[in-house]
Amino acid sequence: MAMSDVENAKAEPLAIWTIGFRPFFLMAGIWSAVALAGWIAVLTIGLTLPSRFDPLTWHIHEMLFGFVLAAIAGFLLTAIPNWTGRPPISGRLLAALVMLWFAGRVTCLVSAWFPLGLAAAIDLAFPFVLCGVVAREIIAGRNWRNMIMPIPVAMLGVADLLMYLELSGSSLSVGLGWRLGLAAIIVLISVVGGRIIPSFTRNWLIRQNASRLPPAHGHVDSLALVSLLAGMIGWALFPERWPFGWLLLVAAALNLWRLGRWRGPAVGAEPLLTILHAGYLWVIIGAALLGASMLADHVPQAAAIHALTAGAIGTMTLGVMTRVSLGHTGRALTADRITGLIYLLVILAAIARVAAWDGGSSAMLIEISAVLWIGSFGLFVLRYGPILLSPRVKSVDIQPRR
Template sequence: MRVFMASRNIQWTRRRGIAVEMTAVAGKSNTVIWTIAFRPLFLAASLWSALALALWVFVLIEGLTLPSRFAPMDWHVHEMLFGFISAAIAGFLLTAIPNWTGRAPIRGQPLIGLVLLWIAGRIACFTSASLPVWLGVAIDSVFLLALCLVVAREILLAGNRRNLIMPVPIAVLLVANVLTHLEALGVGVPAGIGRRLGISAVIFLMSVIAGRIIPAFTRNWLSVRKAKKLPAPAGRFDLLAIASLALGLLGWVFFPVSAVSGAILLAAAVLNAWRLARWRGLATASEPLLAILHVGYLWIVIGAGLLGASIVGTHVPGPAAIHALTAGAMGTMVLAVMSRVSLGHTGRTLHADVITTTAYASITLATLTRIAAACLPSHYLPLITLSGVLWIASFLIFAVYYGPMLVSPRIDALR
């Protein structure tokens, strides 16, 4: 009975979403973007990802400073993690939660308010040197606080116990954001703890969500093609893989040079590699829209392994490991999910064409060249510049190609 009611609620939510967009078509077309969260937040995430990185590369090459309390490198890290990634996470969660709960999506003025809070945070971080200390921190923190409360409220009102974990990584990301501000202000917090905690929170959230969507999408795709071997169902092994990754990352946050933390991360890499192999990713090679999700999770495996190796005393540079997790796992997974959600929720075919595949190739090359820059310090500047250009290209492709979809009604709402 519960399964039946959940199915009815999801169908109701989807029908209502189309009805809202049909109403927007009948009224002002510019209201379409505010009917569901992925539309404005994915567009904002992609544009800011490209713009913020372009600005940082320019500042790096020219040796300039910013009107921010953050040093240029710290501002770059902060805006990629707490600006770009937070917008992408918000867009995904606020779009997925109605399907999980059967409740209507956040839209209209509440959604506009959330986006304005996010924009205010970006402005506050960039101009924080001219703002009162408390004001800059408060403005930049309120978006994550609001997102955490909205996510918690929607899940609690629906009695959706399975997803009660979802507000927790957002709350941790909020704490991590405050810690990065405190470090920039010279407050005595452990060096780098904010960024380590933020990276760990995002990777943990991605590992949980990936375990739901990647094998499910793969199973559906393979079933249509009458494949005999399907992804293994989730079980205790998946919990062990996620727990080991969480434990290793937590150890890295608080004990970043501990050999025990490094060993746990190496073990987590092995467990999560096996977890990924159970999802039958190689069988999806003919559909880049699906295969790229497996590639994104592969970067989590590689990043955990490189991070563990860098801690236990091998010759792996720490920045190479960190960028495997950030540029690799986060960048790839965000681009993969944004493109898939944008196609599916605008009524289009779930297929990656040449343009979308080019964006995937660009983000992959951007990650590889960024890791190479960390490993080849004598070629750092040209490699970091090339990586930046490739990264910017990947997200500009998304913004230019998918932007019109995000601001237009669903195709099936127009029929």
């Protein structure tokens, strides 16, 4: 190899540090499987975690502020260059963000070994630094249309802070932190989903020469968004106030109408699109169940929570991570059989977990759901890890592996 080739190789960063989706999607996949495996080990073999959080709270915390926040970071750091025309966050800054996220995961897991204030500071650093980076890039690019995007990240930081304040003994509503965090994530899914799902569907249908296309954003979309935002925030702040239950039912109906306009049945031949429509359907199911649980004692809130988490968050996260991983590395935007299996496993995991209502089969269904979830995200890491670690391919004319 010539000396110039060696110098060029040294100058080029590793592929994983070139753009945000690469390390953060990989970490999200790994941590989703590992954290859930740890939670199931607590339930089945009595594993003791050296965390200040009790095991259930640690499980909730790490799925929302570990796994999901990593996926959000990967998405935003990849989308912002497209929105602003600025170069992507890469190299040392990207690596520093990943290490900040990782430090939070380790610190939360072993927080019993640290003073509470120090553990909280280390864990909270990532969401607030990420919020600052996102805001800086959008402002520098004068992309005012997307100035709303740092708000959900800031809300997640505040929600995480509330969990630590509750842990310290502050007189907060029990569970306020995680409820607010979940509400922020679901609203973000509704906002982003309302952009990408009809857009991707429209593009695919045009290539198929379809005559009926998803309509442009209209009053239905605005009403659906506002009602869901009000219902989720109302539930987070006042979980016992029954009017918010009715509001969530109205939001579910409006969002079902919204989803119906996006022509989901017409894209059944492409799993990369179908999974996004299915993920948004889980938002609707979760909102409806959550509203019903506030109005009727026989509808358990746990079913609603897991429709939103295992269902909406699980399917939408995998749908976005697989699509972005393929498209932004120059690969064909079509799902192979392994990708289809990833989607099937996460949907079955959500169904099993929501079905685990009070009854003799609940424990078994929870374990089945966990195995399916770990299998889905484990397959994602095995199938897409090499893609995320490898340089972009030169051509999209690649036949997917079947």
